[in-house]
Amino acid sequence: MARKIYERNGPHLAELHPSFRLRILALMGVLAQKGILVLLTRSYASREAQRRLHATFLAGDGPRAAPENRSWHRYRLAIDGIPFRDADSDLVLDREELTWDVEVPVWEVFAKTAEELGMRSGSSFGDWPHVEWHPGLTIDQAEALGSYSLDNLGIWRRIFA
Ligand SMILES: [Zn+2]
DSSP: OHHHHHHHHHHHHHHSOHHHHHHHHHHHHHHHHTTEEEEEEEOOOOHHHHHHHHHHHHTTSSSOOOOTTSOGGGGTOEEEEEEEEGGGHIIIIIHOOOOOOTTSHHHHHHHHHHHHTTOEEGGGGTOTTEEEOOSSOOHHHHHHHHTTSGGGHHHHHHHHO
16 A cells, blocks of 8 residues: 555655655654555646646635645645545545545644644645645745746755755
């Protein structure tokens, strides 16, 4: 089962900024010690993809998604993930029937652990699957830096500086 999760999470992890990827791997490691696995469902989103996702959300046809200029997904600094008990792996991964009930304690552990590791959980604004990391920048500063070039080269330089 771990292999199956790895195969599904791998492409999302590869899309993340390296500094954020390490934090997400740490989050997954800490949670795994508690018997909780995470299935990543979203990572990087281009400006166009984010625009479409936001429009779908506004139309009531999709999950919460910020406007294109308010999303850390655009900077490879956000993920959406579904935490679940290792014991429920077959249920979640085979049937793809994910538990979105935010009252389930596993979601609280997911959000709290992300915060403890220095990231921001979307639970504070009602988006429980969402975790983001701010590299000492506001979203407006990131937007300004990211607009310098395609593929967000501006913000990547800033983070590594
Ligand atoms: Zn998100």
